[in-house]
Amino acid sequence: MTTATFVAAVAAFAPLVQAMQPDAVPPLPAPMRPLQWGQINFLHTTDTHGWHAGHLQESQYSADWGDYVSFADHMRQRADEDGVDLLLVDTGDRVEGNGLYDASTPKGQYTYDIFRNQDIDIICSGNHELYQADTADREHHQTVPNFAGHYLASNLDYIDSKTGKQVPMSDNRYRTFQTKHQKLDIVAFGFLFNFTANAANSVVQPVQQTVQEPWFMHAITKEPADLFVVIGHVGARMGELRVIYNAIRAANPHTPIAIFAGHAHVRDAVHFDDRAVAIASGRYFETIGWMSVSGVDHTEHAETKRDAPIKFARRYIDNNLLGLYYHSGKNATTFPTDHGRNVTATIAAARSDLDLETPYGCAPQNYWLQRRPHDHPSSVFSLLRKHVLPEAIVRPDRADVPRIVLINTGAMRFDIFRGAFTRDTTFIVSPFISLVRYIPDVPYALARQVLPILNRFGPILSAMAEEAAATGVTDQTEAWANVMDWREMGVPEQYSFREEEADNGVGAGGSIKNDQNAAQKLLFGRKVDSDSGSDGDDAGRPPLVAGYTTWDDFGLDGDDAIHEPLPRFRLPNCIQAEVSFPKAKSEVAAEPETVDFVFFDFIQKFVLQALAYAEQNAGGVAPDGTTYKHYTDADVESYLENKFTDYFADWVKKNWGDMCGDKSV
Known part of the structure; x- marks a missing residue:
């Protein structure tokens, strides 16, 4: 399809769409938990894998990228009104996994332009951007310019096919900036895990080497920082994040650190210390992650930084219109923005051009x-x-x-x-x-x-265990949890619950076994059958929509919608x-x-x-x-x-x- 023809197709679809894709199933209502706003707030996407049209057959994840554009606009307006800050981050794996990306020739013919419509403040690559040489080329020549100044490549280089020279994937190894309202000094990094199956035109430097680079030491010791923001296509419980955290914390004992993870396809939050937290925000554009941070002090005085308590809050937002209405305070009439509607129409036209409904x-x-x-x-x-x-x-x-x-x-x-x-x-x-x-x-x-x-x-x-030890993972449980990532045989783990074999902490001082029944008993005060998700005793509560029931380091209240738990079996x-x-x-x-x-x-x-x-x-x-x-x-x-x-x-x-x-x- 020519550019002119495609523009005409978009115009034809525009009157038909108000929000989400025309063929998507409508969302169902669910009991909701509100977002906890703070001094600085973040919206996080990761591992979207081309699902920018949303999940047309799954009601709870049926909003599309245009709806996310509208949602972010409303949330920015709310932040402006309240005098707080809002930043958007994305941690990679935007390609491979959906016909909107994979069915075109070349791949991603439409998705790069669709994705760029969201104003993202900090963005990095995932491993899927690097498996194929042509995908790495498009990352360097399209995504990096689309997010110029915001794309961070702390440990990722590109080999130019014309010159043969190895250069950073982006000009920015890190980024420093001040927030709009609070005027907080941010130092941000964008990492990839120690990936080794990348195409020959890309180079991934091991994280352990990167944190010893002069530029990194300069960034964590010389740049003014009220808050460090680490984004990475790294599992929240993988050893690489611990290496980055340790390096920053050694030089900055009191500065808060907000970490945004990906790759593992899970909802999760990890408590590194009282001033450092990581959040992972799911997969396939099912989830929009939310983190807020309060108590950040814009001062050069270390004594004040030491004494100021830091509060983190998180939510995992189901990506559907009812939830987006709820969190933005809008309705079906007031929610869609002109920009969002245009993106939704562009997606619908692209799907039509690719015959995805055949x-x-x-x-x-x-x-x-x-x-x-x-x-x-x-x-x-x-x-x-x-x-x-x-x-x-x-x-x-x-x-x-x-x-x-x-x-x-x-x-x-x-x-x-x-x-x-x-x-x-x-x-x-x-x-x-x-x-x-x-x-x-x-x-x-x-x-x-x-x-x-x-x-x-x-x-x-055995080889993976050796590699785990070489990368600083000394805990046997963590090594086994990460073995599938390093093995590069795919990522079959898609669990709502944490993977450790031992008891895990929940909240402050509590612990429960990694067992879905026990976790749900805490959440609902009842035992849930692991196969059907129901115990046959629904008295006293309305029916719940099946979905994620996440257990992370902060407890069981992270999901914005209260769900009936889904069974989940290891593969x-x-x-x-x-x-x-x-x-x-x-x-x-x-x-x-x-x-x-x-x-x-x-x-x-x-x-x-x-x-x-x-x-x-x-x-x-x-x-x-x-x-x-x-x-x-x-x-x-x-x-x-x-x-x-x-x-x-x-x-x-x-x-x-x-x-x-x-x-x-």
């Missing part, structure tokens, strides 16, 4: 990513294991060869909802360029060991399907001598490491006395030409294509 079929039921165990009939992974992987991942000339098809669970990113499965759904469910590779004729005695190695033990976990790192295995007389699958070992290119190095471990564990000798082959990258071949999502879409068209017309579905 139906491929109709899902006969809900298939959940984590609301059911991975082997439950209603799990996405059961659907994959039993049907999609065996039936869609087939190389015609080797269809009868026994094969194992192994995938990392992180390759699947979202639930499948009963009803229309559209072009957009394919990108939502699995947005990555997952190419299908294989090693032919692998001894089954070796191949069958790979799944348990990847899921439970082996050299990968294995990988799953596999065994296909075309020979049948014994009992019709039970027999063990083949060799198999085609099929997997996604993203986990190739882990498959090879697991095979090497299995070979080593067997002493290099097969049961028949022959020597096992040591597999390397040279043994890996292409199994199918296209990416996984293409074959998934074809499977949907073939198997679910006519179900929308079936009234029994």
Whole structure:
């Protein structure tokens, strides 16, 4: 579509939209907790992954980026009226995960311009901006100029393709400024975790090195600072944030620190000390984070800073219009601004241009990513294991060869909802360029060991434990909590609750086990069934909308809407399907001598490491006395030409294509 045509399309959509996307389901009312305003206030987005049209099938997250633009305008007006300050921050991973970004050629054809409509004060990169060289190029040449002076790249460099020179991703390693009303001196940084799977045109400096750089030491010792603001695409409980905090705190014993985290796809808040707090604000534009800070003293006198008590408050805002109305004090008539409406119309026109509503079929039921165990009939992974992987991942000339098809669970990113499965759904469910590779004729005695190695033990976990220690993570629990991030096999953990195995502090002095029933008993004074989310005793309270019930370092009252809790189950790192295995007389699958070992290119190095471990564990000798082959990258071949999502879409068209017309579905 040409620019002129697209502008005309936007104009055509503008009269049709007041707020949120026309096809989005309307939100449902819920009991609300108000925002706690302070001296300086923050709105935080992270890991939006292209979901800037909102969640069209989920009522509680159905507002779009245009609605956020309107909301921020109203909140700024409130801050101006009250004489307090409001800042907006974003901590990366704006790409990959939704058709609005992934379906265009080039990717992100519309989303960069849509996103820039929000006036963001501090912004940084995530790891997904760096996986592909062309994405890193667009980050440097589009996002950085779009947020000139506000984009911070404390430990991220870019290699210019024309000159070959390594330069900072942005001119700003850090930013100093004064707030509008309180005239507070802010020193802000923007970090990325110690990411190693980035494209060759980007360089991520380990955080441990960055905090020793002269410019960083200058920033934390010479720049006037009433408040340090650290934004980062780093999990709130990952070791890198602790390194940054320790460096700042060592030089500034009393200056408050506000930290904004991401990457882990959770709602969370972490108490570093009485003057330092981190907040993580969810994923996929489901959540708008809120933090307020009070007691910040604009003075050069350390004695005053030491004595002034600092108060932090946080909320996790469900991204829907009813909640945004409530917090802004507006209604359906007064909430949409002209700017917000225009952004909403732009999103609607872009979705239309990309044919995102084109139906491929109709899902006969809900298939959940984590609301059911991975082997439950209603799990996405059961659907994959039993049907999609065996039936869609087939190389015609080797269809009868026994094969194992192994995938990392992180390759699947979202639930499948009963009803229309559209072009957009394919990108939502699995947005990555997952190419299908294989090693032919692998001894089954070796191949069958790979799944348990990847899921439970082996050299990968040992290597990750060593890396955890090298990066300053000394607590064993924290090392295990971070292992999936470092392993780079995707991020399957999407929990509302904290992940530690031991008892955790709640509020001041309380502690409860990391157990959903116990947490909900504190919240509602009753036990909640972990599967249905209900105990059958609803007397005395109205029905609640299902959603996040977050437990963080400050207790159970962080969510702005009081929700019925959702069940959430842990996922294995990988799953596999065994296909075309020979049948014994009992019709039970027999063990083949060799198999085609099929997997996604993203986990190739882990498959090879697991095979090497299995070979080593067997002493290099097969049961028949022959020597096992040591597999390397040279043994890996292409199994199918296209990416996984293409074959998934074809499977949907073939198997679910006519179900929308079936009234029994």
